[in-house]
Amino acid sequence: MKFSKLSESVFESLTLSISAKAKQLKAEGKSVIAFTAGEPDFDTPDFVKQSAIRAIEAGYTKYTPTVGILELREAICKKLKRDNGLTYGVDEVIVSTGAKTSIYHVLLAILDQGDEVILGAPYWLTYPEQITIARGVPVIVDTTADGYKLTVERLEKALTPKTKAIIINSPSNPTGTMYSVEELAKIADFAVKNDLLVVSDEIYEKLSYGKKHVSIASISEEIKKRTIVINGVSKAYSMTGWRIGYAAADKSIVKKMATMQSHITSNACTISQYAALSAIDGGEQFAKDARAIFAARRLLMLEFFKTLDGVTFPQPDGAFYMFLNVSKYYGATYKGKKIDGSMSFADCLLDHGVAVIPGLPFGDDNSIRLSYAVSERDILEGFIRIKDFLSQLER
Ligand SMILES: Cc1ncc(COP(=O)(O)O)c(C=O)c1O
Known part of the structure; x- marks a missing residue:
C-alpha cells in the first residue's frame, strides 16, 4: 500500500509506546505510578451529566x-x-x-x-x-x-x-x-x-x-x-x-x-x-474546587522535585504539569542500558515503576513531563521511586 506523502510526514504520537508499555506492565500485575495523564482525574460534575441526560430525553439528538x-x-x-x-x-x-x-x-x-x-x-x-x-x-x-x-x-x-x-x-x-x-x-x-x-x-x-x-x-x-x-x-x-x-x-x-x-x-x-x-x-464552583486540589498537589510536587540533585524545571504557574530537565543524567546506565535522551530515560524509569512522558515529542529531548492529575499518595510514592532510580544510575 502506498500512503500519502502527507501521512508519511506526520508523526505518530511517540508517547503511545510508553503508555502502552505502562498498561502492559500493570496488566502483568506490576506496580506502576503513572504521571502520564493529560486530563483531570475527577469525574464530570453530576449536574453536567444530568443536563446531557435531559437533552437526550428532550430529543436533542x-x-x-x-x-x-x-x-x-x-x-x-x-x-x-x-x-x-x-x-x-x-x-x-x-x-x-x-x-x-x-x-x-x-x-x-x-x-x-x-x-x-x-x-x-x-x-x-x-x-x-x-x-x-x-x-x-x-x-x-x-x-x-x-x-x-x-x-x-x-x-x-x-x-x-x-x-x-x-x-x-x-x-x-x-x-x-x-x-x-x-x-x-x-x-x-x-x-x-x-x-x-x-x-x-x-x-x-x-x-x-x-x-x-x-x-x-x-x-x-x-x-x-x-x-x-x-x-x-x-x-x-x-x-x-x-x-x-x-x-x-x-x-x-x-x-x-x-x-x-x-x-x-x-x-x-x-x-x-x-x-x-x-x-x-x-461550573465555576467545580472549577474552583478542582483548582484547589491541583494547587495542593502542585505544592507537593514542587517541594519534592526541587530536592532532586541536578534536576531543574521552569516554574509551573498553571495547568497540571511539571517539565523536569533530567539531561544531567544522560550518559549514565540503568541495569546495563544506556540513557541517551528522554525516550530511554522514560523507558528505564518505567522499568523502575514510574511512567512519565518523554520531552522529545514536545520539542525538548532534555526533559520529561510529569502530570499531577494523580493522587497525593501516588505523588509521594512516585517521587520516592524516581529518587531511588536516580541513585541507581551508574556512570
Ligand atoms: C495545550 C492543549 N491545547 C488543546 C488541547 C485539546 O483539548 P480538547 O480536549 O478540547 O481537544 C490540549 C489537550 O491535551 C492541550 O494540552
Whole structure:
C-alpha cells in the first residue's frame, strides 16, 4: 500500500509506546505510578451529566447549526466577557469537537501552502503536526533560555515574509508557564506591526495558581481583531471525553472556519453541547474546587522535585504539569542500558515503576513531563521511586 506523502510526514504520537508499555506492565500485575495523564482525574460534575441526560430525553439528538447551538454560543460570549473582559457577538464564536479541532480548523482557514507558523519549544505536540496537515510550516523557536516563553527578540529572528501566525499557549502544556500582561503586550505589538495572526490556546485558563490568566486578545482592539481565542470545557470541568471546544475571533475568520468544519465534522456532538452549556453557566464552583486540589498537589510536587540533585524545571504557574530537565543524567546506565535522551530515560524509569512522558515529542529531548492529575499518595510514592532510580544510575 502506498500512503500519502502527507501521512508519511506526520508523526505518530511517540508517547503511545510508553503508555502502552505502562498498561502492559500493570496488566502483568506490576506496580506502576503513572504521571502520564493529560486530563483531570475527577469525574464530570453530576449536574453536567444530568443536563446531557435531559437533552437526550428532550430529543436533542439531531444536527445543530455547524457553529453550535445559539444558547451555547451565548453562554460562551458571556463567559468571555466575565472571565476575560472580551466582547464577542454570537457570530464571532464557533463550537467544535474539542479545542484540538478548533485549532485545526483555524489553521485550515488561515494557511496557504508553505505559510509559516511560529511556536515556542517546548510545545504541545499536536501544533506542529496540525500545521503540517494544513500544508503550513512550523517554525520552532527554542524558549528554554528565555524562561520557556516567546520573546520579541526571538520572534524577530524567526520572522520571514511567509510568517502568517504565532501560537501562544498560556498556561502551557508541557511546562505550566504563563505569560504576564507585559509579555503579551510586547508580542501583541509585534503581531500588529508585522501583520500576523495569533492563535491563543487558553484551554488551561482555569488552572492557574497565583498568577492571573490574561488573554492576549484583551490587550487592545487591534490585537483582538488578529487573535483567535481557543478554549473549551475539557480541562476546566473534567469533560475531556465530551469533546467540546470553541474559538472566538473576527466574524470573517469564524465564517471560514465554519465552512471547513461543515465538511469535516459538521456540528460538535449535540448532547455534549447541552452538557457544555450547563458547565460554562454553572461550573465555576467545580472549577474552583478542582483548582484547589491541583494547587495542593502542585505544592507537593514542587517541594519534592526541587530536592532532586541536578534536576531543574521552569516554574509551573498553571495547568497540571511539571517539565523536569533530567539531561544531567544522560550518559549514565540503568541495569546495563544506556540513557541517551528522554525516550530511554522514560523507558528505564518505567522499568523502575514510574511512567512519565518523554520531552522529545514536545520539542525538548532534555526533559520529561510529569502530570499531577494523580493522587497525593501516588505523588509521594512516585517521587520516592524516581529518587531511588536516580541513585541507581551508574556512570
Ligand atoms: C495545550 C492543549 N491545547 C488543546 C488541547 C485539546 O483539548 P480538547 O480536549 O478540547 O481537544 C490540549 C489537550 O491535551 C492541550 O494540552
